[in-house]
Amino acid sequence: MKSGDVEDVEIRLLLEGVQEIYGYDFRDYADASIKRRLTHWLAESEFDTFSQAQSRLLRERSVFESLLRGITVNVTEMFRDPAFFRAVREQVVPFLKTYPFVKIWHAGCATGEEAYSMAILLNEEGMAGRYRMYATDINEAVLQKAAEGVMPITEMQRFTRNYQKSGGSVSFADYYTARYDRAILSAALKKDIVFAPHNLAVDGEFGEMNMVLCRNVMIYFKPPLKERCLQLFDSSLLAGGFLCLGLKESLEKKQIGARYEELAAPLRIYRKHYG
């Protein structure tokens, strides 16, 4: 047996243990990425092998939490994929405006940049006070950061560029206050966003949504878990609601695909049929 094969067995056992003890299920995550992250976590840890880590991992919550942080990578940015946000502004918002009030779910929101971008966009389009967003993630540490709405000031140049490319036309600096090396987002952006823990692998639906965004989260899942998530989104969405995926994800060959129509072709915005 190659040592690599032993490691595969160890990883399987480790994920099973984590599932049984803590209820976090990573067994249906795509092998290649999760192995990369676990190996990285191990290299930074005090343990030499996964078997060695196992014993303390199952007994000490703090060890598990460090593993959780290692497994869930939370890279995100404001107005990520500007063309997508431009299409939301131009092609989705006109539909949303026909409702007196809309509910939006950001699944896998990481540190909240995507939800804050949507809030900026909706406020600019005259929908302030007419929406509530639910922004959820498996990782509670990032949710806490998300709720604070504080970002490194060094990121603001990039976010401003994205914002402008997405069709934003006011001064982006109006949306935050600079304090030393940090940018504090304005309270007007935060007040209609609820940040809450939710695990797509085990938790249930969020009812009556007009829009669900789940971008760059399911790319880490194996096909059965992807299907589970899509069913969840489908049962959360109202007819005529919008489902937004990452630029490299699609509903092609997915079970719920037949009930959706693609709105802005390469940008992965889908609309649920009526009836």
Place this chain on the structure above:
Amino acid sequence: MASTFQAVVIGVSTGGLQALQKLLGQLPADFPLPILIVQHVRPDAGSSLAKLLDERCALRVKEADEQDEILPGTVYIAPPNYHLLVERAGFLSLSADPYVSFARPSIDVLFESAAEVFGPDLIGVVLTGANFDGSRGLQAIKQQGGTAIVQDPADAEARQMPQAAIAATAATGVDYVVALDGMAALLQKLAPRRATLPHITRGRNA
């Protein structure tokens, strides 16, 4: 002995478009192995590289989509702003993880994940580039018993990447250092006669 190679991975950066056009352009439509490529591009580069290469090569070239099955005689290009990885089940996956070796897509990420899956049945190729991505990946390929090919630095538009790859694999030694012109012929010599579907260990999600 019959060739047991199952895949080719290629990493390239500065000067990549010309290099890939030349290399892929010299391979016939029935080249029997899948080819997975990371070319460094800007995050907002769009998907034109795959289209362009597809028009100019006999092989089918496409931008990799998540969950693409790895098929022989097909060239998969990593999409801008995503890492490209090989899954055990014979499929591709993408990731939005942080930059590795200052790049996303990163050559190291593709090479390391491919080495895990294909072991000794993998050919890794490092072409022109002005950075060090690909060195660690090529090392991983050698450690798993795979074959390493590096473009002759003297022949490369940017020599750093090939040079670094040669230095990094010094312990085991690179198998071939060749000019771009000889690369297609070498790959054809190494590849099996006929396409065999990669007999990858089927994982749980196969």
